[in-house]
Amino acid sequence: MALAAAGRVLLQAGSRLGRREVVDGARRFANKRVEVEADEAAGIAVMKLKNPPVNSLSLEFLTEFLISLEKLENNKNFRGVILTSERPGVFSAGLDLMEMYGRNPAHYAEYWRAVQELWLRLYLSNMILVCAINGTSPAGGCLMALTCDHRIMADNPKYTIGLNESQLGIVAPFWFKDNFVNTVGYRTAEHALQLGLLFPPAEALKLGIVDEVVPEDQVHSKAQSVMAQWMAIPDHSRQLTKNMMRKAMADNLIKQREADIQNFVSFISRDSIQKSLHTYLEKLKQKKG
Numbered sequence: 001m002a003l004a005a006a007g008r009v010l011l012q013a014g015s016r017l018g019r020r021e022v023v024d025g026a027r028r029f030a031n032k033r034v035e036v037e038a039d040e041a042a043g044i045a046v047m048k049l050k051n052p053p054v055n056s057l058s059l060e061f062l063t064e065f066l067i068s069l070e071k072l073e074n075n076k077n078f079r080g081v082i083l084t085s086e087r088p089g090v091f092s093a094g095l096d097l098m099e100m101y102g103r104n105p106a107h108y109a110e111y112w113r114a115v116q117e118l119w120l121r122l123y124l125s126n127m128i129l130v131c132a133i134n135g136t137s138p139a140g141g142c143l144m145a146l147t148c149d150h151r152i153m154a155d156n157p158k159y160t161i162g163l164n165e166s167q168l169g170i171v172a173p174f175w176f177k178d179n180f181v182n183t184v185g186y187r188t189a190e191h192a193l194q195l196g197l198l199f200p201p202a203e204a205l206k207l208g209i210v211d212e213v214v215p216e217d218q219v220h221s222k223a224q225s226v227m228a229q230w231m232a233i234p235d236h237s238r239q240l241t242k243n244m245m246r247k248a249m250a251d252n253l254i255k256q257r258e259a260d261i262q263n264f265v266s267f268i269s270r271d272s273i274q275k276s277l278h279t280y281l282e283k284l285k286q287k288k289g
């Protein structure tokens, strides 16, 4: 119910956003931060994250992304979505640190609700989600990938993926942790989460964080062929199976959603946590100079 109501609000906002055109038979609708190439005849859409410089998951990005996803979900012709980055090199730098630093509690609450919504919508999507990870993908970027049914990563040792929250002095919430544990197993997750480890493609493959590693120039063709394989499975049996596997974990967040927001707000508002974020942001800046 809550998801449906949120969806209506998003759609109303969505009708005021976006630009449409037809390219090579595929409809393209682009908001500022998300580009969608929607091939209705094939039933597949490619969603490209386009929030420069590093595809951080800002509140504006999350809103636009959720609107685009909702449009696809509401059109029964679409059965599959490929998620990728418009900027090869960075899939997503994760949650936008500026949304969590130096803001007020109402802003933190609004932001966290949007982050929860992103996870719930992707994790519970009836569509087939294939993630074409064409760049680095820490923390929230990794979480987005973890919601997908199949993950393909570009074979470039410069790219890493994982949940590095611990290194920032923050803590991955229980539903990030649960999604990760269900993907890699308890012991690996316990170890990787405490150390905030980021893994290059070959290691991510060994641990099961990604399903395949392919040469960088083949990520998209591989995503298309994997999608074709998944599309051959009848929707009703695939969807019921997905729901059976995922519902309990999603319900666990849904029933604690407000408490999780309050927890986030009080955690992120602490002076010590703000100080850690400040230090991390400074480190990012210094890396440049």
Ligand SMILES: CCCCCC/C=C/CC(=O)SCCNC(=O)CCNC(=O)[C@H](O)C(C)(C)COP(=O)(O)OP(=O)(O)OC[C@H]1O[C@@H](n2cnc3c(N)ncnc32)[C@H](O)[C@@H]1OP(=O)(O)O
Residues within 6 Å of the ligand: 053, 054, 056, 090, 092, 093, 094, 095, 096, 097, 098, 136, 138, 139, 140, 141, 164, 165, 168, 170, 171, 172, 173, 263, 264, 267, 268, 281, 284, 285, 287, 288
């Ligand atoms: C109870 C609940 C507790 C809270 C739980 C919260 C959970 C949080 C999960 C998260 O997702 S936290 C975010 C974690 N992300 C990272 O650690 C990634 C940080 N970024 C990088 O490592 C690099 O930027 C990159 C992604 C490897 C890309 O490197 P590149 O050299 O291409 O670009 P940079 O020069 O480093 O960055 C450009 C520009 O972007 C800013 N920036 C980078 N990442 C973020 C971000 N996540 N949010 C906001 N801004 C970001 C960076 O500071 C640069 O800014 P300027 O200096 O140009 O102003």
